[in-house]
Amino acid sequence: DVKVTQSSRYLVKRTGEKVFLECVQDMDHENMFWYRQDPGLGLRLIYFSYDVKMKEKGDIPEGYSVSREKKERFSLILESASTNQTSMYLCASSSIQGPWPYEQYFGPGTRLTVT
Amino acid sequence: AQKVTQAQTEISVVEKEDVTLDCVYETRDTTYYLFWYKQPPSGELVFLIRRNSFDEQNEISGRYSWNFQKSTSSFNFTITASQVVDSAVYFCALRSNQGGKLIFGQGTELSVKP
Numbered sequence: 001d002v003k004v005t006q007s008s009r010y011l012v013k014r015t016g017e018k019v020f021l022e023c024v025q026d027m028d029h030e031n032m033f034w035y036r037q038d039p040g041l042g043l044r045l046i047y048f049s050y051d052v053k054m055k056e057k058g059d060i061p062e063g064y065s066v067s068r069e070k071k072e073r074f075s076l077i078l079e080s081a082s083t084n085q086t087s088m089y090l091c092a093s094s095s096i097q098g099p100w101p102y103e104q105y106f107g108p109g110t111r112l113t114v115t
Numbered sequence: 116a117q118k119v120t121q122a123q124t125e126i127s128v129v130e131k132e133d134v135t136l137d138c139v140y141e142t143r144d145t146t147y148y149l150f151w152y153k154q155p156p157s158g159e160l161v162f163l164i165r166r167n168s169f170d171e172q173n174e175i176s177g178r179y180s181w182n183f184q185k186s187t188s189s190f191n192f193t194i195t196a197s198q199v200v201d202s203a204v205y206f207c208a209l210r211s212n213q214g215g216k217l218i219f220g221q222g223t224e225l226s227v228k229p
Contacts, residue, residue: 009158031215033215033216033217035219039222040124040221040222041221042119042121042206042219042220042221042222043206043208043217043219044219045216045217048215048216058216088158090160092217094215096215100165102210102215103165104215104217106152106159106160107159108157108158108159109158109159109160111158
């Protein structure tokens with residue numbers, strides 16, 4: 001089974017702090033994604049990566065950066081957390097191969113509160 | 116541009132009622148995939164179904180059924196004889212054949228009361 005893990009289920013940070021959200025997948029997937037989920041807005045793509053050290057902006061990249069130094073790990077970075085970044089963050093990964101290429105597998109989510 | 120609309124923000128039903136969750140999508144691609152996910156209170160997204168644009172057959176899985184109609188760009192989801200455990204947020208999503216980006220609808224929060 002594909003497993004996508006996220007470093008924390010719940011996180012509380014203060015305004016201005018630098019925040020790292022970590023995501024690890026164990027299936028050698030090429031693609032990894034970070035989404036943000038807010039009530040009434042669904043899931044919105046922040047950043048994605050097609051390969052190590054490669055990244056592309058999604059629909060709402062402002063205030064975020066990412067890092068992918070190893071294939072299995074994709075980090076989301078909030079350089080200076082703000083209260084409007086309080087949200088649920090979901091990581092996903094997918095492979096370009098297999099019976100269902102590009103099928104995304106999701107992690108359990110990190111609920112981040114910025115106070 | 117691609118877009119998915121779930122017009123129903125919240126639905127509340129009593130156990131054993133049937134309920135339909137609507138999903139309307141927009142895309143110019145001829146090949147695409149549609150998905151439904153369930154998100155229970157625990158937060159993890161649970162995959163329910165995928166459909167490709169060339170397969171308009173309706174599908175039934177237990178109490179769940181899906182109605183895909185390209186003519187109206189809709190992919191509706193019906194739960195028959197709803198149960199309390201069906202209470203969750205349900206998302207409809209669209210993915211083109213080019214690349215792996217998923218476009219999600221706003222989600223419908225279903226509450227099934229005993």
